[in-house]
Amino acid sequence: MAYQALYRVWRPQSFEDVAGQEHVTKTLQNALLQQKISHAYLFSGPRGTGKTSAAKILAKAINCEKAPVAEPCNECAACRGITDGSIPDVIEIDAASNNGVEEIRDIRDKVKFAPNAVSYKVYIIDEVHMLSIGAFNALLKTLEEPPQHVIFILATTEPHKIPLTIISRCQRFDFKRITAKDIIKRMVHIANGSGIHFEEKAFEIIARAAEGGLRDALSLLDQAVSFSDEVITVNDALTVTGAISQEYLNQLALSIHENNIALALKTLEDLLYQGKDPTRFIEDLILYFRDMLLYKTAPNLEESIERVMVDTDFQNLSQNITNEQIYEYIDILNKTQQEMKFSNIAKMYIEVALIRLCESRVASSPQNEDVQNLLGKIESLEREIKGLKERGVSASTEEKPQVAKRSPRTGKGYKVQTGRIHDILKGATKQDLQLIKSRWGDMLEMLNNRQMRSQAALLNEAEPVAASNNAFVLKFKYEIHCQMAMENNKFIEAISSILQEVTGIGYQTVGVPENQWNELREEFLKNNNMDSSDHSHEEGEEDPIIAEAKKLVGIDLMEIQD
Known part of the structure; x- marks a missing residue:
């Protein structure tokens, strides 16, 4: 056969290979060893986290000739047959294209027949939330009390769309997003097994772009392999993921901190000229400052840092930029991101945001002595006013604060569109x-x-x-x-x-x-x-009953409520 994608070639064949889901695999392994297998399972979680792979591994482990075992042997006829799809007793159904009542009735009619080649007949229904209401109703009774030789495994990315009557009849396992650390570990294993040469930082970029999905990471790795010459470099990873280089982000942060508007706008022009998406740019910049805030407040939580790699330039910037400035930066960028959603001129919004970011530093810099002196005078005046209020003042001065209280409320109230x-x-x-x-x-x-x-x-x-x-x-x-x-x-x-x-x-x-x-x-x-x-x-149009009532008693004697 022609070339196969990496995520197909390296699909997990045992629970040990399922990355980042130890809370699921450990439970299933214990149930297998104790022979406490349920008649129905629900695997839910984001895409690319191993739901369908775990379902096939479970089907093999149940039917393995060496059962009860915690892992399928992948050597017996049953394991090999389920792996290559030649055993008809393990049936995979795509509910997205087989979501009608007739398809489910067909399953309901066939479950009563004993399996041909293995001990248990296993139905794996992928994207089960796509079934129609009628199909769910047809499945309900069979799912509650199937024959002893039948096991149902339902997989979905949107469990909230599944009726509660179905969920209550299944053992539910929630698959979580895979951490960047586990994704990198798996990619290194695959790269070494496939003879792929790489830079470790390139895998960090790919892992973070995958957003917790191992299949997405391997698809990006496939693209990077095709794009690169002999070694997958950081630039290759940045190109295939569409992410922005750490060097550019450091340069932007430095220009914002130094109030260098010209350099900030030039850096933006360079990135857009390279074909970077404005929406992705603003998202990367928000995550950059978010990671900087986490690094400053909790430097030991490296796994929480999503976007940046902690290099020398980033460390120096973290020391010079205060938390208050980062709060303001994120607030400005977040508002810009919201405004960009409803505009076709995203570049203009980003340019305005960068200018505001550069100018905001002048007002918020704690190193400016004049600003500090002014803040000191304001605090002194506030203390004097507080003292006057405590000692009591004339009625005329008492009325003024009330007027002053109203104006900020109207200024900060909700602005109707x-x-x-x-x-x-x-x-x-x-x-x-x-x-x-x-x-x-x-x-x-x-x-x-x-x-x-x-x-x-x-x-x-x-x-x-x-x-x-x-x-x-x-x-x-x-x-x-x-x-x-x-x-x-x-x-x-x-x-x-x-x-x-x-x-x-x-x-x-x-x-x-x-x-x-x-x-x-x-x-x-x-x-x-x-x-x-x-x-x-x-x-x-006016309700005819109301119109008749107006004629009888007149509008002045009526009160109409919706």
């Missing part, structure tokens, strides 16, 4: 609003299932009040709840993602406090020469 709300109201339809409201309860339930109960609580007194074909207005009773929800980007993305699942439309969310919503709505109706009772775009 007025223009965005007006755009939604212009395209708002009754059908879109009814669609969102009809699935709102399902959305709240799925938020709770995704371990976001505290965030979902913010929506207890919130409701959709207007919707267009791609966005909707979410009204909150309290401004603080609106601010907390809208500033949590992960929470907003979860709402949009769930609505995409339940409605088929990826609605964007725009929040507004109740008091401001009433003003905005009236302003919109007035500007568009519309009456509140005629606003069919937002709330649909």
